[in-house]
Amino acid sequence: MTLWWLHSRAMSFYIGREASKLWKRVCAETATEISLLAENWKYIFGGLTFQYIHGLAARGVHYIHRPGPTLQDVGFFLLPELGQDKGYISETLFTTIFLSFVLWTFHPFIFKIKKIYTVLIWCRVLAFLVACQFLRIITFYSTQLPGPNYHCREGSKLATLPSPNSVLEVLLINCEIYFTLLTVVFQLFLLQCAYAIDVYECAVPRGLLYGCGDLIFSSHMIFSLVFVRTYHKYGTRRIIKLCAWLAVIAQSILIVASRKHYTVDVVVAWYTVNLAVFFVDKQLPELPDRTSAALFLPLSKDSKTKEENNKPLNGNSAEWL
Numbered sequence: 001m002t003l004w005w006l007h008s009r010a011m012s013f014y015i016g017r018e019a020s021k022l023w024k025r026v027c028a029e030t031a032t033e034i035s036l037l038a039e040n041w042k043y044i045f046g047g048l049t050f051q052y053i054h055g056l057a058a059r060g061v062h063y064i065h066r067p068g069p070t071l072q073d074v075g076f077f078l079l080p081e082l083g084q085d086k087g088y089i090s091e092t093l094f095t096t097i098f099l100s101f102v103l104w105t106f107h108p109f110i111f112k113i114k115k116i117y118t119v120l121i122w123c124r125v126l127a128f129l130v131a132c133q134f135l136r137i138i139t140f141y142s143t144q145l146p147g148p149n150y151h152c153r154e155g156s157k158l159a160t161l162p163s164p165n166s167v168l169e170v171l172l173i174n175c176e177i178y179f180t181l182l183t184v185v186f187q188l189f190l191l192q193c194a195y196a197i198d199v200y201e202c203a204v205p206r207g208l209l210y211g212c213g214d215l216i217f218s219s220h221m222i223f224s225l226v227f228v229r230t231y232h233k234y235g236t237r238r239i240i241k242l243c244a245w246l247a248v249i250a251q252s253i254l255i256v257a258s259r260k261h262y263t264v265d266v267v268v269a270w271y272t273v274n275l276a277v278f279f280v281d282k283q284l285p286e287l288p289d290r291t292s293a294a295l296f297l298p299l300s301k302d303s304k305t306k307e308e309n310n311k312p313l314n315g316n317s318a319e320w321l
Contacts, residue, residue, distance in 0.1 A: 022110070025110070025112065026109050026110070029108050029109045032117070033108075033109075033119050036117055036119040036120060037119045040119055040120070043126065043127070044119070044122060044123060044126065046126075047123070047125075047126025047127065047129065048126070050130045050134075051129070051133075054133040054136070054137065054219075056170070056171070057141070057214075058140075058211050058213075058219070059170065059211070060170065061211075061213040061214050062160075062211050063161050063163070064213065065144060065147065065152070065159065065213030066144070066160070067152060067153055067154045067156065067212075068146035068154065070146065070148050070153065070259075071146065073256075075256040075262070075263030076148070076259070079253065079256055079257040080257065081257065082254070082257045082259075087258045087260070089254055090254035090255050093247060093251050093254060094224065094251060096247070097227060097228070097247055098224075101227035101228075101230070104235070105121050106118055108290075114290050115236060115290050116234050116290065117287070117288070117290070120287050121234065124230070124281075124284060124287065125226060125227070125230055127284065128226045128229075128230070128280055128281075129223070129226055131276045131280045132222045132226065132276050135276060136214075136216075136217055136219065139217060140213065140214045140216055143216070144213050145213075145215050145216070145262070147159070147215065148260070148261065149210075149212070149260050151210040151212070152210075152213075158212070160212075216262075216264065216265050217264075217266070217272060218255060218260075218269045220251065221251070221252065221255070221266055221270070221273065222269060222273055224247075224248045224251055225269065225270070225273040226273060226277060228244045228245060228247075229273075229274070229277050232244070232245070234287070252270070
């Protein structure tokens, strides 16, 4: 009994000490990231604003989409059709890639050994996304193809959108969907599942969730390739890099098998995104490497010295552009 009590006290002391270290690490990292955000907020804001513009453009092309016979496609010939009821498979894989990358970008708040700054890595990622999405908008407005997805085919009520009653109906559509999704998440958190489903079905515009016309090239591939390329450069786990690339290849196959895009949409995404990221990356200054820096924790009198050793750009301004 005495040994068990001593062991319990020792474990409690150890857990308390480690929790205290973790909390101090989180606070120190938060202070650093807030400082970086204050200096680079305009890049984050610009990148997020363009995400809205990209969504608005995809919504706009749906108004001019005209359904027609599915085009001849070698991918459709080689890959068996998954069917409408299995379209969630590719979405599940994409969500896994997306959430995994987002969580990785916030690992500096938790782990002692870190290589990136969260704010600076997102500035870089948003720059890549803006470049690729700008090219995508130009492409799918240049030529509208009949959508191969089930809801974009002839006979589907979702294949075309009725003309908007006002400009605000188009401009505010993304705001409505974000607010609705937040409401659904909140209701699910309160375990009011039935009410959440009713809100989702009644308030979310189905034409927004089931877009048509924004084909060349795949938006899912843009996000996945940008995220995987970024982790390949700044990540540290070789096995995760390999799994990430295999996941993107699998997603490419699943997108075509689900008939969400033509094969050309995926092929164009592979070389366009990689080239765009390559050239944009060359124009941006390299991110500072934190692996050799001392851990920034204000625990002693020489905390100022530690802070100097952990300046984002080796003593220079934190501006990333």
